[in-house]
Amino acid sequence: MSRSSRLVAVVAALALVLSVAAATTASAKVRTGPAGLAFYTPPKPLPGHRHGDAIWAKAAHGGVVVPGSSATELVLYRSQDAHGANVPVSGVISIPKGRAPRGGWPVITWAHGTTGIADACAPSRDDGRPAHAYNSYVYPLLSSWLKAGYAVVRTDYEGLGTPYDHQYLNGRAEGSGVLDIVRAARQVDPRLSKNIIISGHSQGGHAALFAAALASRYTPELKVKGTVAFAPASHLDEQIPLTTGLTTPNPGLSALIATIGYGLHAAYPDRVDLASFLSPEGVQLALKTQSTCLSQLTADAQGVAPAALFQPGADLGPIARLLDLNDPSHLVIRTPVLLEQGTADTTVFPVFTDQLASELRHNGTDGRLYYRKLDGVDHGGIVVAGAKPATTWIEQRLPG
Template sequence: MQTGIARVITVAAVACLALSAGACAEDTPGVAEVAGAPQARFYSPPAESIPGQHGSVIRSQPLTGSQAVPGARNSLVLYRSVDAQGKTVAVSGTLAVPEGTPPAGGWPLISWAPGTNGVADACAPSRTEGSSPGKDEQARWVAKGYAVARTDYQGLGTPGNHGYLIGETEQRAVSDFATAAREVDKSVGARWVAMGHSQGGHAALFAAGAAAAWAPGSELLGAVALAPASHLGEQVRMAKWAVSNPLGTLGTGDIALYVPLLVRGAQTVTDVDPARFLTDRAVSMLPIADSECTATLRDRGKWGGLSAKDVFTKDGDLSGLLRVLDDNDPSGLRFTAPVLVLQGRSDMTVPLKSTDAMVAEQQLHGQSVDYRKYDDVDHSGIVAASFADALGWVDTRFGITR
């Protein structure tokens, strides 16, 4: 539960939806190259191959072309995880392992959680052509001697629905890849750090709370959350208030853009009927998110052209959606590993005061959270701006000196 202070701070301060990631405006998604050839069928394994222990590998293949991280051995991986209903599912991702001789105990591992790109299969980071979302981040860490496993999350690229901002399934995808990475490449060590930006920051925080119990065979040393999404329920409440208030000016642009993603995510854990709170126009446009990514959802003729008053009905019942959003807010998490939160002061996507309120509540409950803020840094800039601090913090977790 949020404290009253944190809730008041957030409601008063947040004017846009705290989701997104730098991936939102990336290249048009396509199909990754596996050993130089398009392999869309790689993502849909035979049903009989899926049952098995979560964190085990279904299959992997060398990854080349535009997706490959320089200076690394790259693999496209399909591994097992468990969805919100307890069913074993296939999850895709990429693994980049530094070339050369690993240190004693194997390469230190970062399980990287990417930011928002959509809920359609084509939006999976590993299925994008051109400059892959998060590739530069992977390359920075590989150059410093870290292996990087980047998940696509459950139901993103692979069969099933993507649990967008559903913390438990996000962390399972992140944690299970940390285990699977060692099966793909024996030079990867058992110790790891969860890390992610925006949606991925949200996932990293949930990993800090649950990964030790979920994947006890892999030693989680900490989590780094860059501009993590939080207080989604509060922000949707604000958008709904704008619909009911004649003077309301909130709820344009980003709020509308992410509504279909939030609805689809919530539907993976409970029965949410969007017709109870969305306008007829918004309901008719929901299927667009099932086939298109955020780069095109932003178009003025699609969700990017809608305001909150175009999306939410005045007297709609949002209780079902809000229950899911509140349940998946990271503010009340209890961590089993130390956490580093990194936030730009000029971030207009995940506002500073939203993250301030989240960290304040976590620290109030005695959680080990190191919080660092950066002047004149926006949402996409936080990854590069904070790299030196993140590297120093992660090196300390692994006992690395440079």
């Protein structure tokens, strides 16, 4: 080897050492969190200075680890609730295998679908029960993204796993958590870049759209290259009043109504009294959301018709207005959006996603909104059937 070649090799090795040292130093600034459930309760006052600051982190094991990651960490970080108050939020960071590209790993921030709103339902607490099936169905998709060279971060959302009640389907709270975990993850592992894709399914599709609309003013340093929303929840203000006429038992729908009711109460305790619109049976089921995940809640609702959950003649106007306030149909999103919807979906009905696509275009997303409908695909199947085209769409906007 010539002298000049040896010099180049030495400089390259020194640069590698310095980059590793810098990464170690930056990562060392994030405190290691305590073991067990103590991880989810931060010191008081809440540490950090701005939303997205990491409070602490630790290595993750078991059911939360997505196959294909080189490292997985739990993180607790600062975020904001529906009213802008600072709150702790938990989540998971998954790092691809191999060496980070120049500029760092691009990031996909994933917003999960409904698991329930009890703390045990948080994806970062997944130990194989009770909500594992509601988390692991997306692991093949997330694994494919890790293999493609994207870091994947997953928020639990505000109040899910951590102190306070989860403000279910509250766009402001969800969107904040989806964005803030990227800030926190970049503190935990400085190899992550500012270039991001936002994505989610069902409740998470709803959250992803709110995050996309919020990003430019909430986390302006992050470069949102696009948003993929699989069967996003929308137009609940139109649907919930219709369920008062459904007298045939439907445990899945009844469980969701109870979850929506308690989520509204959590976000607006001074405006939403459960007993003002829910029957005693409805209140009882709504209160169970605090201790059971969606699978058990659905089992508890066997034989329960949606109509039985409501007070006869209850005025649902105030509830509908709050649901509409948190509907993605009003959002203005200036970055590319891909909506994917199955035609056989009986949880998020295609007609409402059709309507949402039209409304988002009208709001200013026209030219940047892409809408794909997949024939015969149901609610859970959309993340499988839509995985390949969604990944191609992402790669066109965020090369790995």
